[in-house]
Amino acid sequence: MIMTMKKIMLNKGWLLSLLAMIALGFTSCDKDIDSNPTLDTSHAKDGFVLNVPANAANNTYDLSSSEGLQLTCNQPNYGGVPYVTRYFVQVAIDPQFKNGTGNFKELGSSFTTASMNVATNELNDSIVKLFTEANPDTKFPDATPMPIYLRLRAILDNTGTGESFSNVIELPSVLAEYKAEKAKVPENLFIVGSSIQDSWSSWKKMAKPYSLSGQYFTLAYFPAGAEFKCALNSGEYSMGYSSFSSVNDNISAGVTAGENDNVKVANAGWYLVYIKASVNDIKNVVEYTLNFEKAEATICGAAVDAKYGFDAQPDFLLTAPADASGIWESPAFTTSGELRAFVTVPDAQWWQTEFSIKDGVIYWRDGNMLNSWTEIDSKLSISCSPGQKLYVNFDKAIVR
Known part of the structure; x- marks a missing residue:
């Protein structure tokens, strides 16, 4: 009983000491707060x-x-x-x-x-x-x-x-001095003209060879005397004949300057319009070269017998139609396999300008792959059977 009372007395003493310390602490804090400066933004x-x-x-x-x-x-x-x-x-x-x-x-x-x-x-x-x-x-x-x-x-x-x-x-x-931003080649180019989709009101986005910066191409049909311009953005008519530092007519299309600085094509036909852009570091400007080349598209790969590899073969070239409204038609596929097709562009490898089909339109290659379109998107892997053909409207970019 005595031991119990001692414990109680000790516990009471400990509690009193603790309360005293807490009280002292609060008193000390109160004094500190009284002496602390107060934030005053009135001045x-x-x-x-x-x-x-x-x-x-x-x-x-x-x-x-x-x-x-x-x-x-x-x-x-x-x-x-x-x-x-x-x-x-x-x-x-x-x-x-x-x-x-x-x-x-x-x-x-x-x-x-x-x-x-x-x-x-x-x-x-x-x-x-x-x-x-x-x-x-x-x-x-x-x-x-x-x-x-x-x-x-x-x-x-x-x-x-x-x-x-x-x-x-x-x-x-x-x-101070004016420092122009460093010129850089554009992300995209567009073509608009009298025979490009809807006359002078459709801006067709040009394709780009995969992994090659500053290069743009499209297959286009021009009636005799047709004219066109290029543009950095849809809705513009900003790039005429004088915008090109050089024009190379490598297919005798009769390319000259037309009205209102348009590019004029004298001879009717399908052509590869191929534009190369580069930065002139001394002038800090982008310079453009316009090239007219032979229009050529081909099927290749396993669906036409892999022994031919992926180079353009005369037997597998698509046949061009008579005008822009027509359909390019391939030879029949000879074996079963994945669709592989490309447009021939002078400074590009076949795999840089190949295309597939997505939602019924041309899908130009835009990613790395080794063996199959499935490596980019499974929807891009199109199976072909012997006897089937590829049909392409290059003006509207429609494929079937």
């Missing part, structure tokens, strides 16, 4: 100071020959506590920016210190964009220094709150 609207760089008045900043512009500022007043602040640089070329108006650009990079090294390439690009937007018909004055105006926007980091703006400073002499 954010008052702004903060962006310092003018030393010697700014007597210095020309050549943005193309330097990597960074050093800026410093005072932190906005958030209750006298140095909270982590994120700064964004804004630039303008309109002096009205000093009065809070006018267009400006905010750079993509931001900073969390009051001393920041601003990337001059970002600054340069923003200045050029501001100038070209304000003066769309005027060439950018590369060799002429101009004044620019800078301001900082600040927020409490990771919160988006406490937005504050600095004063605007002027750098009176800044040299």
Whole structure:
């Protein structure tokens, strides 16, 4: 009984000590909270100071020959506590920016210190964009220094709150330059014309040899005197005869310049229209070569006896129809096997220009495969039987 009472007394003592410690802890926390500073964003609207760089008045900043512009500022007043602040640089070329108006650009990079090294390439690009937007018909004055105006926007980091703006400073002499984006060959080309599908209102997407960049082709029928243009986008008539740095009529189609800078074809017939694009690095432009070649399509592979391989064989060439509305017809398949067919393009291998059928239309090869179309899509693997034929409308891209 005595031992039990001792345990009870000890337990009560332990509990009292624990409660005292907790109370002391709460008292201590209360005192800390009373002395902790409180976030105060009421002064954010008052702004903060962006310092003018030393010697700014007597210095020309050549943005193309330097990597960074050093800026410093005072932190906005958030209750006298140095909270982590994120700064964004804004630039303008309109002096009205000093009065809070006018267009400006905010750079993509931001900073969390009051001393920041601003990337001059970002600054340069923003200045050029501001100038070209304000003066769309005027060439950018590369060799002429101009004044620019800078301001900082600040927020409490990771919160988006406490937005504050600095004063605007002027750098009176800044040299920027126009840097054109590096030219690149287009993803697609289209052909539109008097005999392409619906006259002058259908933009036929040209096929591309698999894995070959900057090459485009199509089989097309042109009546005598037919004309066409090419385009980078559907709905445009942007590429005429003068758009091609060279025109190679390798099949005596009689290709010349037509009306309104159209490409004109004097001699009626089916032709392979084959365009090659390449970047002229010196001029930084894409140059296009237009080639007219013999139109030729063939079946190959296991369904016509694999011993012939996959090269074009005269016995397996499709027969061209009389005009664009007609159907190309293959010889009969000789054995059972998967459909393999291609269009002959001078600078491409057969497997780069082969096609299959999907949902009744031509499907040009666009992926890697070793033995069968099933490696790309099982729906593209078409089984052929002896005696069957392949029928293709190359104008409408319809296959059966």
